[in-house]
Amino acid sequence: MTPEGSLLAADGLHKAYGATPALDGADFSVHPGEVVAVLGPSGSGKSTLLHVLAGIVRPDSGTVRYGDRELTGMNDTERSALRRTDFGFVFQFGQLVPELTCVENVALPLRLNGVRRKEAERQARDWLERLEVEDIRGQRPGEVSGGQGQRVAVARALATRPRVLFADEPTGALDSLNGERVMTLLTDAARDTSAAVVLVTHEARVAAYSDREIVVRDGKVKDMLAGLQ
Amino acid sequence: MSIGHTLLGLLESGPRHGYDLKRAFDEHFGQDRPLHYGQVYSTMSRLLKNGLVEVDGVEAGAGPERKRYAITDAGVTDVAQWLSRPEKPEPYLQSTLYTKVVLALMTERNAAELLDTQRAEHLRLMRGLTERKRKGDLADQLICDHALFHLEADLRWLELTAARLDRLAETVRG
Numbered sequence: 001m002t003p004e005g006s007l008l009a010a011d012g013l014h015k016a017y018g019a020t021p022a023l024d025g026a027d028f029s030v031h032p033g034e035v036v037a038v039l040g041p042s043g044s045g046k047s048t049l050l051h052v053l054a055g056i057v058r059p060d061s062g063t064v065r066y067g068d069r070e071l072t073g074m075n076d077t078e079r080s081a082l083r084r085t086d087f088g089f090v091f092q093f094g095q096l097v098p099e100l101t102c103v104e105n106v107a108l109p110l111r112l113n114g115v116r117r118k119e120a121e122r123q124a125r126d127w128l129e130r131l132e133v134e135d136i137r138g139q140r141p142g143e144v145s146g147g148q149g150q151r152v153a154v155a156r157a158l159a160t161r162p163r164v165l166f167a168d169e170p171t172g173a174l175d176s177l178n179g180e181r182v183m184t185l186l187t188d189a190a191r192d193t194s195a196a197v198v199l200v201t202h203e204a205r206v207a208a209y210s211d212r213e214i215v216v217r218d219g220k221v222k223d224m225l226a227g228l229q
Numbered sequence: 230m231s232i233g234h235t236l237l238g239l240l241e242s243g244p245r246h247g248y249d250l251k252r253a254f255d256e257h258f259g260q261d262r263p264l265h266y267g268q269v270y271s272t273m274s275r276l277l278k279n280g281l282v283e284v285d286g287v288e289a290g291a292g293p294e295r296k297r298y299a300i301t302d303a304g305v306t307d308v309a310q311w312l313s314r315p316e317k318p319e320p321y322l323q324s325t326l327y328t329k330v331v332l333a334l335m336t337e338r339n340a341a342e343l344l345d346t347q348r349a350e351h352l353r354l355m356r357g358l359t360e361r362k363r364k365g366d367l368a369d370q371l372i373c374d375h376a377l378f379h380l381e382a383d384l385r386w387l388e389l390t391a392a393r394l395d396r397l398a399e400t401v402r403g
């Protein structure tokens with residue numbers, strides 16, 4: 001079932017890696033501007049769910065709908081085009097291109113979407129400023145701290161103004177103060193642009209930035225909002 | 230912690246005498262504070278009056294500890310409601326939560342469900358504090374952070390307990 005008004009909705013997802021079931025009948029939905037925390041023990045299928053929702057991994061069965069389009073019915077080219085234009089990604093580690101400066105890293109997805117260099121870098125600087133790391137724009141990822149690097153990664157994910165932001169343990173490698181700041185900036189920016197956020201985390205203080213949480217256990221999703229009614 | 234609900238929960242697996250109830254309570258939940266007999270009898274007479282238990286038999290000899298108590302249907306419903314109702318998050322909640330989890334396992338109810346419900350309740354409070362922090366000044370932030378770290382500690386304990394439910398079930402069911 002795809003709840004009314006949802007932007008991204010999945011129904012009956014199954015995915016196994018060899019004999020290991022990672023998703024076992026998972027449902028999901030998120031509305032525009034909504035931040036959903038995905039909780040659950042390690043190995044329960046959270047990252048697999050995120051990858052399937054984002055069209056990175058194809059499910060064995062089940063459907064993913066984005067707006068009025070069926071992700072699960074698209075070919076690889078269509079899905080990667082959609083990821084580039086409509087989705088943003090933040091992971092725990094190692095997503096910046098080490099050879100590029102921070103501002104070039106943020107400009108990169110804009111450039112890939114056909115924005116001219118000057119304009120892309122101007123917008124990239126705005127995003128860096130918003131994430132409070134404008135001063136390191138000329139440095140390379142290897143020369144900045146973990147907290148700074150993660151802010152650059154968030155700026156890069158948001159630069160294309162994605163409709164859905166996928167974040168998998170985005171603060172997992174940060175100290176509390178940096179983690180909190182990144183979450184504040186990330187959710188503020190997402191709310192301003194009405195982006196939906198799918199936030200995988202095992203930290204309750206991070207999940208507290210969400211509007212609602214779901215719990216993944218043994219590849220199944222429990223919607224706590226529905227569960228409480 | 231609610232001694233009444235705990236004793237009721239212990240009665241769910243079968244009728245027990247007063248002394249046996251005290252022994253079971255002390256064994257599972259009385260690490261720091263074993264029950265007094267007086268507490269057992271005042272609690273049982275309240276439960277009797279409310280129709281949550283009934284006297285199932287009396288052993289020969291004198292003394293209230295010779296009474297055998299059985300849980301009534303109303304009592305079972307009462308335990309179920311208590312277990313499914315999340316606790317108001319507050320400091321030093323763990324003894325109540327621990328009691329609930331153990332009783333859920335002993336009575337073959339869904340302990341994972343109980344933990345999920347409690348997590349949702351904690352998160353609800355944590356969202357409010359996070360929102361206050363977002364809008365507040367530094368003093369607000371520090372005060373909220375203190376509460377948030379304590380609530381998070383409860384939850385980390387909950388997650389750890391959830392991960393060990395199978396082993397805990399073996400222990401409490403014997």
Ligand SMILES: Nc1ncnc2c1ncn2[C@@H]1O[C@H](COP(=O)(O)OP(=O)(O)O)[C@@H](O)[C@H]1O
Pocket residue numbers: 017020021022040041042043044045046047048049
């Ligand atoms: N690429 C993969 N190859 C093989 N097994 C995988 C792969 N990705 C995930 N798994 C397995 O699928 C299950 C779910 O993994 P994952 O989605 O990463 O869980 P989580 O993010 O909740 O820790 C685990 O048992 C994991 O070992």
Ligand SMILES: [Mg+2]
Pocket residue numbers: 046047048
């Ligand atoms: Mg993961």
